[in-house]
Amino acid sequence: MNHELKLDVHTHTIMSGHAYSTLQEMVAAAQEKHLEILGITEHAPGIPGTCNPIYFRNLHVVPRQFGNLRLLLGAELNILDTKGTIDLDEYYYKMLDIRIAGIHLLCWEGGTVEENTQGMINAIRNPWTQIISHPGDGAAELLFEPIVLAAKETGTLLEINNSSLNPVRNKDAAIRNNLEILRLCKRYEVPVILSSDAHISFAIADYSFTWPLLQQTDFPDQLIMNYDSERFLTYISQKRHE
Numbered sequence: 001m002n003h004e005l006k007l008d009v010h011t012h013t014i015m016s017g018h019a020y021s022t023l024q025e026m027v028a029a030a031q032e033k034h035l036e037i038l039g040i041t042e043h044a045p046g047i048p049g050t051c052n053p054i055y056f057r058n059l060h061v062v063p064r065q066f067g068n069l070r071l072l073l074g075a076e077l078n079i080l081d082t083k084g085t086i087d088l089d090e091y092y093y094k095m096l097d098i099r100i101a102g103i104h105l106l107c108w109e110g111g112t113v114e115e116n117t118q119g120m121i122n123a124i125r126n127p128w129t130q131i132i133s134h135p136g137d138g139a140a141e142l143l144f145e146p147i148v149l150a151a152k153e154t155g156t157l158l159e160i161n162n163s164s165l166n167p168v169r170n171k172d173a174a175i176r177n178n179l180e181i182l183r184l185c186k187r188y189e190v191p192v193i194l195s196s197d198a199h200i201s202f203a204i205a206d207y208s209f210t211w212p213l214l215q216q217t218d219f220p221d222q223l224i225m226n227y228d229s230e231r232f233l234t235y236i237s238q239k240r241h242e
Contacts (some may be wrong), residue, residue, distance in 0.1 A: 003173035004227045008205045009039025009072060010100055010133060010159065010195035016042045017049030019199035023062070029201035031069050036229040038204070039072040041100050046078035046107030056092050064097070070229070076097035076133055082115040084122025086129070093128040098236065100159070101126070102133030103140045116140040121150045130236040131193055136177030140146050144177070148184040155239045157225060158185065163197035165209035175213065182217040188206045191235070193225045 012019040013026055021029070023040060030038040043050035059073045074096040078087045086101050093099055101123050102163055104111075110116050120142060123129055135147060151158050158181060164174045185192050198204045214224075225232045 005033075005035070005194075005205055005207070005226050007035055007037035007039070007226050008113060008196050008198070009098055009193065009232075010041050010131070010161070011039060011198040011204060012042060012076075015038055015051040015055060016072060016199070017051070019049070021172060021201040022201075025201045026198075026204065027069065027071065030174065030203045031241055033205050035069060035205060037070045037072060037232070038086060039074060039098050041074045041076040041098060042089045044075050044077045046080060047104060048106060051207050052089065053092060056088070056095050059095055059097075072097040074100065077101040077129075079103045079119060079123045080107060081109045082111045082119035084119045084126065086123055090128065098130060099128050100131040100133045101129045101133070102155030102159075105139050108140060110140050113141040113143060117143040117146055120147055122147060124150045124154055124156045127158055127239070130239050131157045131195075131197070133159050134164045134197070135159065136181050137161060137164035138171050138177060142177075144180050145184055148181065148188055148190050152188055152190045155235065157191060157193040157235070159193050159195045159211055160213070160240050161195050161197050162207045162210045163199075163203075165213070178213055179217060182213060182219050186217060186219055189223065191223045192219075193232075198201055 013021055013023050045053060062073060064071045079101050160178055164171050194207050194210055196203050196206050
């Protein structure tokens with residue numbers, strides 16, 4: 001398995017309210033790890049304590065290139081309900097370099113497994129959604145085969161989230177669910193994105209809990225987007241312009 005990682009696009013700074021490093025500290029850590037792309041995706045308003053939406057309106061002041069490191073500034077948006085409603089709107093989406101959407105229990109109104117699944121599929125079909133964060137973390141009961149097929153149809157990346165696999169998080173379903181997602185993505189040839197979901201600079205590009213699942217499923221390198229920066233950027237830009 002090729003471990004020459006080029007990017008980590010789901011991380012948080014102190015602006016998310018429950019993370020512990022500044023933007024500059026995150027950039028420095030990414031450079032030390034020789035990444036080519038770092039994504040900083042602060043939590044959208046549905047999460048208590050996160051930044052005010054005005055934060056996203058001012059992202060233009062931040063440089064996007066630091067030596068060999070490209071910085072993508074975006075948001076981890078919240079899927080709010082079984083209709084697939086996402087917080088913030090197109091006015092803000094246009095200001096973001098990258099848009100991730102996921103279910104968080106703090107701001108999720110769920111239903112049956114079929115209703116939950118449809119809500120996520122609707123979010124996947126939103127033309128602004130480029131990545132679904134931690135679909136396998138167990139926050140909502142989901143049917144993964146239709147989700148993987150929707151991701152294939154729309155060119156949306158499903159995330160394998162290292163943080164949610166950390167035993168300290170007590171997400172009992174995470175290993176089982178992510179193994180199922182990986183097996184389905186392998187069967188249907190759907191690419192995935194590995195993300196650290198780092199809330200401190202030391203955790204950037206840490207996929208230590210992810211590797212065993214990739215090995216267990218014999219997941220092919222060609223379906224992992226973290227090894228080729230240009231391929232990743234092309235893939236998410238095609239979704240944006242649908």
